[in-house]
Amino acid sequence: MTTITTTTTTTTTTTTDGDQVTDDAGAARGTTPTAGDPTVADIMERDVVSIAPDATVHELVQLLREKDLGGVPVVDGDGRLVGMVTEGDLVIEDADVRAPHFVEVLGSLVYLGSQKKFQERLKKMTGSTVGDIMTTRLFTVAPGDPVGRAATIMSDERIDRVPVLDDGRLVGIVARHDIIKMLGI
Secondary structure, eight states: OEEEEEOOOOOOOOOOOTTTSOOTTOGGGOOOOOTTOOBHHHHOBSEEEEEOTTSBHHHHHHHHHHHTOSEEEEEOTTSBEEEEEEHHHHHGGGSOOOOOOEEEETTEEEESSOHHHHHHHHHHHHOOBHHHHOBOOOOOBOTTSBHHHHHHHHHHHTOSEEEEEETTEEEEEEEHHHHHHHHTO
């Protein structure tokens, strides 16, 4: 089940949704635009293609192909952002996932790698729904944030798109190409 959301909201409130949606960017990235500076609302895509967490991986692949997208937000029935899913989340299905190395010390196993990371990768590799493979550690912006904040998040976190939230609801998305287009490059 795919959802196409269209909105024209441009208020500046942003909230997070529990542990699933976080914004570690904080004030250090500069959240107050000065007069004349472009804001996220000026460049964001408002016709956001999104998908539900209970959609199948097959439906996701079809949506990405049909819309020629590299990733989409995952939203619940109330339009609240619960994750992001990208081509990278799909590639892990073909990745070589190996259990962490361990040593035995006095009859106990001591793992030399992260078991949690292994379990997360294994879950993504065997997942059948979008909710199984989506990324839940998210960085978001509000419509009134300066464009520079979105650009900094993309650069620092090495991500291609940032969801735009207003009162916890998805109202847009900013991608790298939106910023490049704004710069006239």
